[in-house]
Amino acid sequence: MTTQWWLEETPPPEVPGVPRLTLLLDDAAARAAALLRGEPEPVSDDPLADAVRILAGPGGHEFVAEAARQTGLPEEELRRLVLAHRHGGSTGVLTALAPAPVDPAEAIREIQARRGFAGLTAEPGMVTDLTAKVQVRHGADGRWYPFTLWRDRWWPATGATISPGAAFQAAQRARRAR
């Protein structure tokens, strides 16, 4: 990588400092490289989802506290969203914030077909098994995103998929792995 020789000029206080400029440079470099490879990562129009994308990137974790100050969100919530991004990209983040409100009836049927007993509660775009502490949420991309309950919050898990049943299983697996 080219050295940023101009970074040796100490920026004045009103300009972001070297670590912050480096964050911007690294993020831009990664996206430019992806564009050149023809595999661009879609940038979300939603500033929060995009901020989480940056925080989830290399070096982003050092800015969680700063982002918490800027957004007013608790650091833990930001870390939860970062996890959501790792597992499901920008859609994962938005789904962790709020599911896409679709009728959950079909999803309940499929999950029950796999699990064989009831005990599910449903809201638009969301099916929850409180006893098992797992949940699936519908994302704007049509996939179902697995979540598990931990410390009274729903934490994103890996394994988002078109099938609500498979997502539910993924959530169960994540829950067991905890």
Place this chain on the structure above:
Amino acid sequence: MIADNGPVPKTSPPTPAILAKTRRSAIPEDPDEFFVLLKEACQGAPHSDGLIAEVTRRATQGTLGPRELHQVLLAGDHGKWAAAREAAWAAVSAAPEHAVTILNLEAQRLGGSLGMVEGMAEEGVFTAQASIGNVPAAGQVAGGASKKTARRAAALSLLAILSGFPDPTVGAAGPREAVAAFKPPQYGDREVEEWLDSEVARDHPDPMLIGALKVRRLTVRMLYLLLFEADPRGWAEARAIAWEQLRGNPLQAGGVLTLRTQAERRPSVRYLEFANTTAMAVTEDDRGPVLGEPATAVTWKGARAGAALALIAELIPPPAGQPEQRAGTGNPVGELNERAQIGTIGDLTYEVSVTGPPHQPFFTCRASCVHNAMPVSAAAGGRGKAEAKAAAAAALLEQLEDGDKAERDGTTRPVAEARGPVGITGKLLRAGCDFGYRQGRLELGPLPEPLDGWTASLEQALPGLAAAPGPWGQAARAILAAVAERRVYPSVDADGRDRWLPLLDAPLPEEVPAGFAGDVADLLLRPPGARLILGAVPYASAPRTLDDHAADWADRCAEIANPVPPKPIIIRVHPGTTPHAEIHPEELGEPELRRLRRAARQWPPLERIRRGETAINGAELIALLAAELPGITVEWPIEVARQLTVGTVLRTSGAHSSASAAHVDWRLFLDGEPLTEEEQAAVAAADGMVRLRGAWVVADPNLLRRPRPREVTGGQALAAALTGQLTLEGRPVPCVAGGELRDLVMRLRQDADSTTGIPAGLTAVLRDYQRRALDWLARVTGAGFGALLADEMGLGKTLTVIAYHLHRGGEQPTLVVCPASLLANWEREFAKFAPGVTVRRYHGLARDLEGLSPGEVVVTSYGTMTRDSDRLAAMQWELVVADEAQQIKNHRSQAARALRTLPASTRIAVTGTPVENTLSELWAILDWTNPGLFGTLTAFRERYGRAEHNPGGEAAATLARLIGPFMLRRAKSDPGVAPELPEKVVSDRFVTLTDEQAALYRAVTRQTLDQVKASTGMARRGHVLRLLQALRQICNSPAQYLRQPPTGWDPDAESARSGKLQALEELLEQALAAGDAALVFTGYVSMGHLIMSHLAARGVAADFLHGGVPVTRRQELVDRFQAGENPVLVLSVRAAGFGLNLTRARHVIHFDRPWNPAVEDQATDRAHRIGQHATVQVHHLIAEGTVEDRIAELLARKRELTEAVLSGGETAFTELDDAELTALVELSGGMT
């Protein structure tokens, strides 16, 4: 059935669930529960014996359903289940309609479908042949009276093969030849189309239909029905056939699309044509426009067909393609195991089932795993178990890779984007669609409906631009490559806002506007989320107008980042009553403009001048004089005198005194000279420039408007006059001296030829530099000031002071204060060089000041002076000399305070230590010589503190101007000194025995002399030698004589016991402070060790070279000394006799004398060989009034004689008679 769990240990205990089932013996009533039990039993689970009996019973009764029969026939164990299987086979044979159902179940299990090829062998004879997906086995072609019976018979045939029973169709009744000659019938396209039309409404196609589709060329209508009307999941196989055919013959695609638009009542499909016979097809659906990928072909017809095909692919979920041969996988089972081990897949299992007759078994295997939380499985068959397993594993790997690909596609190009504006824009751009670019937006086209007026943001367009042909794509890729390599830098745009720019290898193609590069870089470096992390700051969130600091930083960064340096820029100032300025060169590129922008932040008129308004007023000119414009040269014409400054003219009235007031006259200065009244008036009248003394001067009428102090003290005035700077309110202003003050300064500065004659009574010849010192002393003290003589050691300061004392004469006595170890020296030097002067030692118990006459000299130590300051202060002194004045470097010390109380007409401080290196020490000494002249210590430090760390700086230069007249320091190497100096300067350092030494000396002398007198011959000689040795050791140190070990050395106590140690310390201190190295010679190894202990305790790095040091080590010590690692080398005289080269030494100290001139010279010459260019200072330490003193006298006076007499060393003394010996050794002088 075999379960193979790969890495799982095969001896795993039965699970609780299995144990529970084992205990259950009753046959369940519920048919579903019965089926589950049966299925598990067939697959090897433990079961009660009653189950097989029950199954056999039900089969015989004909009450066993197809799913149970399927299990028994195709999964049941051939041995244990034989009876049940026979019964089941009989049941199927009796009810052949079950055979079709059973095969369908088997096909489902294997992931394929049941295929049936039907025909009519002849009128009334129908034929059929059954097969399952990828199972390489087919039943016999079976015939029947109806389609249905033929199909059942065919199914029974296949089932027989799979379950290992004899094929009933073989040898069965029927027209064998007719059946054997069967060929599939030729249905007409219309018929198949109609058939399809009704069939596509169903969830799954009839297997026979698929068979029919496989063998024919599909019409456009069939393709349309299959691709757009059939259920994508149920009809997957049929759709795959359709898709494969369409791909092979894309010319049908347009027709298929037309059928779709007709059916859905949409406008017809439009084709976009681009360069290189590239076409795209566009239509719309309920959500908006749908655009296919671009297609390129040799002809436009081909391109349009390809475009249509691509559009179909866009409209329908593309059917899974034919599995491609996996490259380079030798062992799919191994690869799967590997994946399971690293955890990319989980729960890997293989289920192998065997079918077919025992002599020709056929194995099918199903490989399953969990990948990304989704169960994935694949089945395949083979003639051997391993073959089946490998085939299944390979099939599973294929599925996993398809899944991975789908997963990647899912994340990299979600459905919404492919369909949405980004996807459509991307396709258009990749195809080479034209567009207009303005302010971060692209207007594409012209394009037909439904894409007319299509626009996209740069962000939406970037993925497409990155892959676009032509200059835009080239530009986009160049910019992206720069950003990807972090070749971007912050800059300022024309409106003064923050902007990122890429650093490009080559200029962008001319079709691309200049702003595009920055737009792309800016877009990438300001992601929407940055504001939520870094806040609303420049270069992260929306651009804003930068303040000067930030803009200057950005311009600096841009300058650093750009490899092209700006051309030199010159601002030429044209003087006159209406001055103006020009910028050169006139043609400026971006780097030059950036540099000008930076400069304009320092000097704003530059911006105006760049636009052509070149006139500048006086205030701007003054600002230009003060401004430092980075990277820009300001050219003033020669006739412009740089700048007017404010300065002062100082005048004192009457004689100078530190306390009296001096008048301050504020003036404008030009080139260090004050202006006259008329000139000042001309300046006041001008705006801009004024002509003074033949040059244009920038006039600043505000300079003199501020009220300023009019008076300073005489001390301040003199200091200011000397330095050329008056410090007022913490700020220096230039100043010159006027009137008497100027005369005084000139007198002090004068470096006139010798005016002072050789004083009468001086018996020495002064060297030139010593005469200059005498002149200087006379001049400075004549003006009423004290002086500091700080020449380097060895230049004869004592002689100079003695000469000055003689020159001065005077009404009162002179007082010399020096360290106790130097008292004898002063006395002797006076005696030697000014024998007419009475010198009184004021030291010890019997000291008095009674009856001093004018011109008499009193020498005293600092200690005595401090104790007796009251008595000494009661006298009026003509001259007080403080020798080794570094003793009062701490102005708060008792000695320093006592010294200040002594009333004197003149004060002279003498030191060889470079005190100027430490500012407070220098001040302490100077302030004693001239109280108040240099201000307080605090003010002094504040003003000149920087000189300590930066000897070449401005503060140091000012300090030198201030103290120059009052301090004289020359080094031996100075050009005015060096030529006069001999190769070596030998000086005797007389030290006084301490009380302890004196007492020891007397006691030993008395005792041993008695022994000498009482003996004769050899005994007498022995006593004499012992006496001499003892006395010499006592003179060195009592510690040596008393054989005190060098351990536990207390340096303070020991130097108080030995005058020589004290003198050694003082000599070394001065030598080392000047950065010089020194050799210390002693005749005694024991003394050498003591000296080493002493130096170590004082923190002086030293080595000791004596006879006990091995020869190899000696060279090492010499090298260390020569390399400057240790500044002091102690040598025993004997060991130093041979070939040592110690030219780094500037000082040679003989701690004791060898009494043999040859030996002594040889030792001294160690330091004085070829290569030594500087003068070597040789010091002899001599204990005053002792045998050493007397022998030294002897040596000095009768060198030739003593060389003869003493060449044998001490033994020569043994020949002396008693009286001579007594005279030689008896302690004399003031020692009481």
